[in-house]
Amino acid sequence: MSVLPEGDPLTIPQLVAAKGREKIAMMTAYDAPAAALLDAAGIDVLLVGDSVEMAVYGEPNTLTATMDSMIRHARAVSRAAKRAIVVGDMPFLSYQAEPARAVENAGRFLAEGGCSAVKVEGGRRVLPAVEAILAADIPVMGHVGLTPQSYRKLGGFKVQGREAGSARQILEDAQALAQAGCFAIVLECVPEALAAEITQQVEVPTIGIGAGGECDGQVLVFHDVVGLTRDLRPRFVRRYADLSTAIEEAARAFRRDVKSGNFPSADESFHARKATTLRRVH
Numbered sequence: 585m586s587v588l589p590e591g592d593p594l595t596i597p598q599l600v601a602a603k604g605r606e607k608i609a610m611m612t613a614y615d616a617p618a619a620a621l622l623d624a625a626g627i628d629v630l631l632v633g634d635s636v637e638m639a640v641y642g643e644p645n646t647l648t649a650t651m652d653s654m655i656r657h658a659r660a661v662s663r664a665a666k667r668a669i670v671v672g673d674m675p676f677l678s679y680q681a682e683p684a685r686a687v688e689n690a691g692r693f694l695a696e697g698g699c700s701a702v703k704v705e706g707g708r709r710v711l712p713a714v715e716a717i718l719a720a721d722i723p724v725m726g727h728v729g730l731t732p733q734s735y736r737k738l739g740g741f742k743v744q745g746r747e748a749g750s751a752r753q754i755l756e757d758a759q760a761l762a763q764a765g766c767f768a769i770v771l772e773c774v775p776e777a778l779a780a781e782i783t784q785q786v787e788v789p790t791i792g793i794g795a796g797g798e799c800d801g802q803v804l805v806f807h808d809v810v811g812l813t814r815d816l817r818p819r820f821v822r823r824y825a826d827l828s829t830a831i832e833e834a835a836r837a838f839r840r841d842v843k844s845g846n847f848p849s850a851d852e853s854f855h856a857r858k859a860t861t862l863r864r865v866h
């Protein structure tokens with residue numbers, strides 16, 4: 585029997601129990617129509633990622649995400665998801681300054697956004713916030729390796745943990761998060777061997793993005809998977825559809841039909857019940 589059954593809403597304990605038994609499929613979702621499709625397709629976890637800033641709003645990084653905007657996206661996704669676990673991504677500066685603020689903001693994702701959990705970027709340096717959120721009974725997903733909110737400090741969106749020293753730091757960060765009680769940990773852009781080591785060492789599922797095939801699950805950004813991002817194509821992305829081309833072709837066909845008068849047809853127009861002549865008003 586599947587550890588992550590189809591049909592009923594999934595729970596956090598079921599996701600934890602999937603480690604080593606069934607791979608976890610996670611994808612970002614930012615709106616209700618996409619969330620409904622991904623949920624129907626059996627995606628186990630929908631991440632309302634702060635990557636919405638880049639994928640949807642065209643920003644160069646994720647630092648512009650705000651709590652209010654993330655909650656609005658989270659609510660749309662939660663309303664559409666019937667089975668998947670919905671995780672809200674805590675935006676930049678919503679959890680770093682003070683644990684009490686972190687709890688309030690995490691709580692908003694559950695109370696207002698309808699999420700089951702939140703995700704927090706960083707390892708031991710964000711433990712006070714993680715521990716405070718967990719103490720409020722709010723499940724937390726960790727995120728180590730390339731943490732995009734730190735990209736200024738990291739000097740860009742670069743693979744992390746290639747050297748022995750930095751690899752050890754990332755491993756220790758993941759262990760600290762797991763010991764604190766995080767139910768899963770995202771490993772972003774780290775060497776495959778390091779991800780495999782972390783996956784072996786921690787008791788909770790690891791979800792990789794650019795972290796090789798040994799993780800307990802995989803996550804990708806929706807817009808990358810369906811081919812809505814044309815210019816940017818990181819090597820860890822597998823594109824399963826080419827919606828950019830499909831959408832551009834549809835728009836060209838619509839334009840053609842409008843310009844030529846081919847749209848709308850009589851069938852696509854409303855008609856009066858009886859032949860009625862509207863009297864001209866002078």
Ligand code: KIV
Pocket residue numbers: 612631632633634635636673770772793803805
């Ligand atoms: O915001 C996001 O999309 C993420 C994933 C890359 C894990 O954090």
